[in-house]
Amino acid sequence: MRKKVIAGNWKMNMLPDAAIRFIDELTPLVKNTDNEVVLCVPYTDLFYCLLAAQNTNIKIGAQNMHWEENGAYTGEVSGRMLKSIGVEYVIIGHSERRQYFAETDETVNKKLKAAFTSGLKPIVCVGETLEQREAGKAEDVITSQTEKALEGLTDEQVANTIIAYEPIWAIGTGKTATSDDANDAIKAIRKKISDIYGQNIANGVIIQYGGSVKSSNAKELFNMSDIDGGLVGGASLKVEEFEKIVNYNK
Numbered sequence: 001m002r003k004k005v006i007a008g009n010w011k012m013n014m015l016p017d018a019a020i021r022f023i024d025e026l027t028p029l030v031k032n033t034d035n036e037v038v039l040c041v042p043y044t045d046l047f048y049c050l051l052a053a054q055n056t057n058i059k060i061g062a063q064n065m066h067w068e069e070n071g072a073y074t075g076e077v078s079g080r081m082l083k084s085i086g087v088e089y090v091i092i093g094h095s096e097r098r099q100y101f102a103e104t105d106e107t108v109n110k111k112l113k114a115a116f117t118s119g120l121k122p123i124v125c126v127g128e129t130l131e132q133r134e135a136g137k138a139e140d141v142i143t144s145q146t147e148k149a150l151e152g153l154t155d156e157q158v159a160n161t162i163i164a165y166e167p168i169w170a171i172g173t174g175k176t177a178t179s180d181d182a183n184d185a186i187k188a189i190r191k192k193i194s195d196i197y198g199q200n201i202a203n204g205v206i207i208q209y210g211g212s213v214k215s216s217n218a219k220e221l222f223n224m225s226d227i228d229g230g231l232v233g234g235a236s237l238k239v240e241e242f243e244k245i246v247n248y249n250k
Helices: 016-030 043-052 079-084 095-100 105-118 130-134 138-150 155-159 179-197 199-204 215-222 239-246
Strands: 005-009 036-040 058-062 089-092 121-126 162-165 207-210 229-232
Touching (some): 016 239, 229 239
């Protein structure tokens, strides 16, 4: 049985004092959940959040990383640096990174390999635009992104990769793929993994849904056969809302 992983992506929000307060308020509300709880926070919040989350079941992740361990890459942060302060998770290839910062399938693959080298747990994002969806290319796009992201990984690494299917047209728009559409897309991703790495590995890979996930739709989405939790954007900035998403099965 795959575990549900519910990760908040704070994006470029939340100063350290508010971040600490958020974790202090969230901790007692999610302490009894069976689901994995992750908060992916801005770099400036990481150390404060790691301290606040000590002795809790809340895991802390970063939102990006560089593929090199060190070097002349002004403004970048390596996986090794993240690991050194206790970060566990890292988001790789979010559509906003692809759209605004020239992230490509190649750099996603390089970062994914570097994440494993650094001992981090990667959450790799794939998703189609509205234009690609309307042109009937959604499945081709997301399965191609998945294949290119995982290229060159070992079976064990693939098995330990979390994939987040985030239809780009649903991110921050209030629009959500129907639960059936989301499940079908995730099934297609799982089938692509099965075709390359075998059914046993594909069955174990955690694949989340992201794109305007909120407390009102979390239960329906997460109860689908192939959806293993969510990568939550705006709703993860509100304690009460995020708690309801984490505890969707209570």
